[in-house]
Amino acid sequence: MNLLAAKSIYSFEMARFFRTLSQSLISPVLSTSLYFIVFGAAIGSRIDEIDGVSYGAFIVPGLIMLSVLTQSISNASFGIYFPKFLGSIYELHTAPVSFVEIVLGYVGAAATKSALIGLVILGTAEFFVDFEILHWGAMLAFLALTCISFSLFGFIIGVWSKNFEQLQMVPLLVITPLVFLGGSFYSISMLPPIWQTVTLFNPVVYLISGFRWAFYGTADINIGVSLMMIAAFMFICLGIIGWTFKTGYKIKT
Amino acid sequence: MATCETCSPFPAIVQLPGHSVHFEKKTMTAILSVQNLSKQYDGGFQALKNVNLEIDEGEILALLGPNGAGKTTLISIICGLVNASSGFAKVGGFDVVSDYRQARSLIGLVPQEIALEPFQTVLDALRFTRGLFGKRNDPALLKSILEKLSLWDKKDAKTMELSGGMKRRVLIAKALCHEPRVLFLDEPTAGVDVELRKEMWDVVQQLKEDGVTIILTTHYIEEAEAIADRVGVIRGGELLLVEKKETLMQRMGKRQMRVELMQPLDKIPEALARYNLDYLADEQTLVYSYEANGERTGIASLFADLSKAGLILRDVETRQSSLEDIFVGLVEDKS
Numbered sequence: 054m055n056l057l058a059a060k061s062i063y064s065f066e067m068a069r070f071f072r073t074l075s076q077s078l079i080s081p082v083l084s085t086s087l088y089f090i091v092f093g094a095a096i097g098s099r100i101d102e103i104d105g106v107s108y109g110a111f112i113v114p115g116l117i118m119l120s121v122l123t124q125s126i127s128n129a130s131f132g133i134y135f136p137k138f139l140g141s142i143y144e145l146h147t148a149p150v151s152f153v154e155i156v157l158g159y160v161g162a163a164a165t166k167s168a169l170i171g172l173v174i175l176g177t178a179e180f181f182v183d184f185e186i187l188h189w190g191a192m193l194a195f196l197a198l199t200c201i202s203f204s205l206f207g208f209i210i211g212v213w214s215k216n217f218e219q220l221q222m223v224p225l226l227v228i229t230p231l232v233f234l235g236g237s238f239y240s241i242s243m244l245p246p247i248w249q250t251v252t253l254f255n256p257v258v259y260l261i262s263g264f265r266w267a268f269y270g271t272a273d274i275n276i277g278v279s280l281m282m283i284a285a286f287m288f289i290c291l292g293i294i295g296w297t298f299k300t301g302y303k304i305k306t
Numbered sequence: 307m308a309t310c311e312t313c314s315p316f317p318a319i320v321q322l323p324g325h326s327v328h329f330e331k332k333t334m335t336a337i338l339s340v341q342n343l344s345k346q347y348d349g350g351f352q353a354l355k356n357v358n359l360e361i362d363e364g365e366i367l368a369l370l371g372p373n374g375a376g377k378t379t380l381i382s383i384i385c386g387l388v389n390a391s392s393g394f395a396k397v398g399g400f401d402v403v404s405d406y407r408q409a410r411s412l413i414g415l416v417p418q419e420i421a422l423e424p425f426q427t428v429l430d431a432l433r434f435t436r437g438l439f440g441k442r443n444d445p446a447l448l449k450s451i452l453e454k455l456s457l458w459d460k461k462d463a464k465t466m467e468l469s470g471g472m473k474r475r476v477l478i479a480k481a482l483c484h485e486p487r488v489l490f491l492d493e494p495t496a497g498v499d500v501e502l503r504k505e506m507w508d509v510v511q512q513l514k515e516d517g518v519t520i521i522l523t524t525h526y527i528e529e530a531e532a533i534a535d536r537v538g539v540i541r542g543g544e545l546l547l548v549e550k551k552e553t554l555m556q557r558m559g560k561r562q563m564r565v566e567l568m569q570p571l572d573k574i575p576e577a578l579a580r581y582n583l584d585y586l587a588d589e590q591t592l593v594y595s596y597e598a599n600g601e602r603t604g605i606a607s608l609f610a611d612l613s614k615a616g617l618i619l620r621d622v623e624t625r626q627s628s629l630e631d632i633f634v635g636l637v638e639d640k641s
Contacts, residue, residue, distance in 0.1 A: 055407070055438075055439075055440040056440075057437050057440045057441065057442065058437060058438045058439070058440055060437065061433075061434050061436075061437025061438050062437075062438070064437075065426075065430075065434050068430075069425070072425065135423075136423070139421050139422070139423065139424075140417070140419050140420075140421030141421040141422060141423055142421075143387060143415065143417050143421060144435060144438060144480070145438070146385070146386050146387045147385045147386050147387065147410060147413065147415045148410060148435075148438040148439055149406065149407040149408070149409075149410040149411045149439060149440060150407075150438060301389055305387065305388060305389050
């Protein structure tokens with residue numbers, strides 16, 4: 054195990070984050086602030102409490118997840134795609150590293166970035182709505198698990214993408230709808246029964262529900278099921294990455 | 307096939323009729339050893355065919371061949387960029403696939419295309435690479451590498467701000483910063499102006515003096531001539547020969563005079579025996595080989611002896627034997 058290599062990749066990726074700190078932070082913070090103003094303050098004041106939580110507070114976990122998911126995917130996919138695009142990926146192939154170090158470095162950095170962004174948004178939310186977090190430990194654990202597993206997912210997209218269009222296709226066409234339909238802005242129980250069943254096939258539902266439970270102690274889905282689903286997703290991603298590297302699929306000729 | 311690395315004779319790279327392959331008894335183990343390496347790409351293109359190669363520590367080997375000959379594929383397999391279809395390669399005794407960590411620690415690669423992170427500074431780029439190879443930052447070493455490559459004053463410049471020549475030198479610096487024992491330079495001077503080419507050659511010479519083994523690919527014969535100890539000729543995925551540069555140049559330094567005769571000849575007359583002439587029956591042509599830079603070429607006396615022997619000439623042509631001739635000769639020998 055070449056830990057120094059993982060550390061090198063990690064610090065290099067983090068350096069890029071801090072080099073473009075304003076861009077990295079301003080856009081997610083600004084967009085979530087707008088959500089809070091529109092949905093929390095303007096529309097939210099006309100919506101009843103959900104499970105005893107005011108609407109403004111109810112959407113906080115969902116909005117954090119929305120940013121964290123998209124940021125994890127875009128950070129990780131870009132992180133590994135960019136060297137591929139530049140050609141500097143040759144260094145990773147010729148260095149004495151296995152996919153473990155590469156994944157630790159790139160996915161670790163992407164997950165750290167999106168976790169930081171998630172926490173900054175959490176801080177921003179404090180300015181707009183009153184809320185309390187019941188289970189701090191569970192909240193952080195859920196945040197970390199989500200960041201890691203969706204960074205892994207983003208890494209796969211980055212490795213498999215052949216161009217920038219493909220790189221943006223999945224986040225745009227798959228993730229955004231899944232997040233919006235995953236209960237960021239409403240409780241699943243508000244949907245007609247048939248849609249409630251359909252929704253159960255959306256993996257993001259489990260994330261948002263679990264994350265919301267950590268905040269307010271209420272959830273659409275049992276917290277244990279949520280945890281299992283996210284863990285399963287993480288292991289599937291890990292498996293795909295391992296297989297990709299082992300076979301050289303999309304990586305080596 | 308079981309081979310013992312220390313005692314097995316080196317594989318015959320190519321056997322030319324009438325040439326014995328030099329099995330110079332080498333006391334040290336080869337730093338790089340390639341055996342029966344083949345590569346067929348997914349599309350079915352056979353990029354390498356059963357390549358065998360041994361390289362000693364401290365030498366400079368130039369792999370010479372036209373575009374698409376398989377030069378880059380060969381070094382890409384050794385460096386870990388491409389998977390071989392069969393055969394194996396060892397660096398410092400370590401297999402490049404099964405012991406890739408040890409093998410790769412010994413290798414530095416300078417790729418053909420300039421590929422650098424544009425926003426990174428030169429020094430950061432070096433630190434990154436050194437870290438990737440599992441080595442702690444060593445400011446003194448990085449400084450000395452950058453100084454040697456005349457890049458020290460650019461250490462804080464972003465790589466995108468550098469000129470093409472400097473970028474190439476940054477790639478070399480990156481390849482050197484984990485202290486490799488073997489350095490691969492893939493077409494280091496392709497598309498580079500004359501001045502920069504000379505500069506690159508100086509760098510290579512300097513590295514050799516520091517004890518680094520260097521394998522470079524090129525399609526410029528002058529480049530091989532200028533810096534290599536040995537030259538390997540590769541074409542169509544086959545390593546046609548690997549020879550000391552002097553030997554190769556000697557062969558290439560020969561000139562040929564082809565004398566076409568009016569009448570066919572049964573045998574070369576006795577009087578012309580001392581010229582070691584070859585006779586091509588279907589062309590009715592006598593071929594005389596001589597040293598181009600020898601003091602006496604013997605052409606004048608050959609003409610005198612030809613006319614004494616009563617041979618009437620139709621045409622005379624002289625030409626330099628070229629690398630191309632050697633290529634063609636080798637291909638013909640093989641078929």
